[in-house]
Amino acid sequence: xxxxxxxxxxxxxxxxxxxxxxxxxxxxxxxxxxxxxxxxxxxxxxxxxxxxxxxxxxxxxxxxxxxxxxxxxxxxxxxxxxxxxxxxxxxxxxxxxxxxxxxxxxxxxxxxxxxxxxxxxxxxxxxxxxxxxxxxxxxxxxxxxxxxxxxxxxxxxxxxxxxxxxxxxxxxxxxxxxxxxxxxxxxxxxxxxxxxxxxxxxxxxxxxxxxxxxxxxxxxxxxxxxxxxxxxxxxxxxxxxxxxxxxxxxxxxxxxxxxxxxxxxxxxxxxxxxxxxxxxxxxxxxxxxxxxxxxxxxxxxxxxxxxxxxxxxxxxxxxxxxxxxxxxxxxxxxxxxxxxxxxxxxxxxxxxxxxxxxxxxxxxx
Numbered sequence: 023x024x025x026x027x028x029x030x031x032x033x034x035x036x037x038x039x040x041x042x043x044x045x046x047x048x049x050x051x052x053x054x055x056x057x058x059x060x061x062x063x064x065x066x067x068x069x070x071x072x073x074x075x076x077x078x079x080x081x082x083x084x085x086x087x088x089x090x091x092x093x094x095x096x097x098x099x100x101x102x103x104x105x106x107x108x109x110x111x112x113x114x115x116x117x118x119x120x121x122x123x124x125x126x127x128x129x130x131x132x133x134x135x136x137x138x139x140x141x142x143x144x145x146x147x148x149x150x151x152x153x154x155x156x157x158x159x160x161x162x163x164x165x166x167x168x169x170x171x172x173x174x175x176x177x178x179x180x181x182x183x184x185x186x187x188x189x190x191x192x193x194x195x196x197x198x199x200x201x202x203x204x205x206x207x208x209x210x211x212x213x214x215x216x217x218x219x220x221x222x223x224x225x226x227x228x229x230x231x232x233x234x235x236x237x238x239x240x241x242x243x244x245x246x247x248x249x250x251x252x253x254x255x256x257x258x259x260x261x262x263x264x265x266x267x268x269x270x271x272x273x274x275x276x277x278x279x280x281x282x283x284x285x286x287x288x289x290x291x292x293x294x295x296x297x298x299x300x301x302x303x304x305x306x307x308x309x310x311x312x313x314x315x316x317x318x319x320x321x322x323x324x325x326x327x328x329x330x331x332x333x334x335x336x337x338x339x340x341x342x343x344x345x346x347x348x349x350x351x352x353x354x355x356x357x358x359x360x361x362x363x364x365x366x367x368x369x370x371x372x373x374x375x376x377x378x379x380x381x382x383x384x385x386x387x
Contacts, residue, residue: 023089023091023093023098023127023131024127025091025112025121025122025123026047026109026127027121028043028047028050028051028109029043029047029050029051030050030051030052030053031050031051031052031053031062031079032052032053032054032079033052033054033059033078033079033080034078035052035078035079036074036076036077036078036079037067037071037077037078037081038074038075039079040062040067040079041074044062044063044067047109048063048064048109048124049061049062049064049108049109049111050062050063051111051119051121051122052079052083053119054080057116057117057118058111058113058117058118058119059080059083060083060084061083061084061085061109061122062084063084063086063108063109064108064189065107065191066082066083066084068190068191086101086104086105086107086111087101087102087104087110088110088112088113089110089113089123090112090113090114090115091112091114092299092300092355093112093299094299094300094302094303094304095128095131095132095135095137095303095307096276096302096303098123099128099272099275099276103272106174106269108124108125108252109122109123109124109125110122110123110124124252125252125268125269125272126246126250126251126252126268128272129243129246129247130247132243132271132275133244135307136307137275137307138240138271138275139239139278140238140240142238142240142274143235143238144233144235144237144238144241144256144266145235145236145264147239147266147270147274148256148263148264148265148266148270149265149267149270150256150263150265151264152255152256152262152263152265153167153176153177154176154179154262155176155177155178155188155222156178156179156180157178157179157180157185157222157226158180158221158222158223160220160221160222161193161217161219161220161221161222161225162218162219164176164222165193165218174189174190175187175188175190175265176188177255177265178222178226179262180223182261184230184257184260184261186222187253187255188222188226192225196217196225231245231248231249231251231253231254231255232245232255232256232257232262233245233266234256234258235256235257235258235263235264239266239271239274242254242256242266242271243271246268252267252268252269253265253266253267253268254266283306283309283310283313283318283319283321284321285301285302285305285306285309285321285322285323286322287301287322287323287324287325288325289324289325289327290325291327294325294354297354297355297358300358301323301325301358304358304359304362305323305336305358305361305362305365308365308366309321309338309365312369312370312373315373315376316340316342316369316372317340317341318338318339319338319340320337320338320339321338322336322337322338323335323337325354327354330352331350331352332351332352332353332354333348333349333357334348334350334351334354334357334358334361335347335348336348336349336361336365342372345365345368347364347365347368349361349364
């Protein structure tokens with residue numbers, strides 16, 4: 023899990039200190055007495071802050087799920103799926119913040135660890151219909167449509183084709199920019215009615231990521247990672263037909279995980295029980311990838327902590343015989359990572375060997 027450094031503020035600091043950071047990062051961490059207290063993210067700011075210099079951080083805190091450094095992929099998927107969080111805080115065992123991890127980092131891990139289905143189409147997972155609004159419409163119209171449709175974002179179009187995306191957070195930041203001396207508003211920018219009369223095109227950024235409705239899920243996820251975004255607009259004949267978000271991807275993977283192989287883990291003591299999820303995650307990903315081909319079953323892991331190292335024993339059965347592996351490493355995580363990688367190599371070689379064997383021709387010439 024990649025941990026990204028971000029601004030850390032005290033709960034008594036003003037919100038204005040967080041605003042600039044949120045342009046670059048999806049969340050700022052807030053502490054109290056040096057320990058994690060909450061975050062300020064795009065959701066915190068979506069309603070707009072009238073006087074950020076006079077508003078304390080503690081008044082607009084969000085409290086999303088918190089992750090430890092050993093959080094497994096499944097734990098992170100579950101945590102992100104509890105709400106519309108673009109980033110989650112990562113803390114150490116003393117409740118001190120280490121940074122944040124985002125949806126994009128999790129998408130990257132899903133690709134790297136080959137967890138995503140390769141034959142899934144975006145059209146089967148996207149949210150549809152997609153709500154669109156012309157870029158010549160006013161900001162007030164955007165607010166009204168979001169409220170009417172209960173939508174967090176709208177796809178902005180020009181002559182029926184995509185020109186951008188607008189979210190509730192965008193509205194809050196646009197309002198702030200309009201009131202700045204160097205802002206784009208040259209009318210009564212300090213009044214709400216003046217802001218609502220402005221056209222979307224006066225603020226819209228043309229940084230959109232889109233994929234064709236026939237694209238694979240893998241292609242869409244790679245597009246999100248490349249662009250550093252957590253959603254893509256799905257198009258057909260260059261016109262928007264849906265939106266695929268990182269949350270849609272996470273829920274699909276979680277649905278797939280309900281069919282995961284059971285893994286018996288033994289030997290963990292009170293000090294290393296938190297590694298349980300990582301063990302099931304790391305080894306489970308390899309097992310599930312080859313489960314159907316080899317009919318893998320009765321998977322068990324035994325951990326033994328010695329004075330200066332951990333001994334990990336892995337056992338499983340297949341239709342082609344059993345596999346037994348042993349690793350001795352200085353840390354439990356290192357041992358689990360190594361034994362999972364070794365198992366992957368063995369099963370891949372077995373798969374290649376099976377596929378290279380010529381099939382017997384049972385027919386007649």
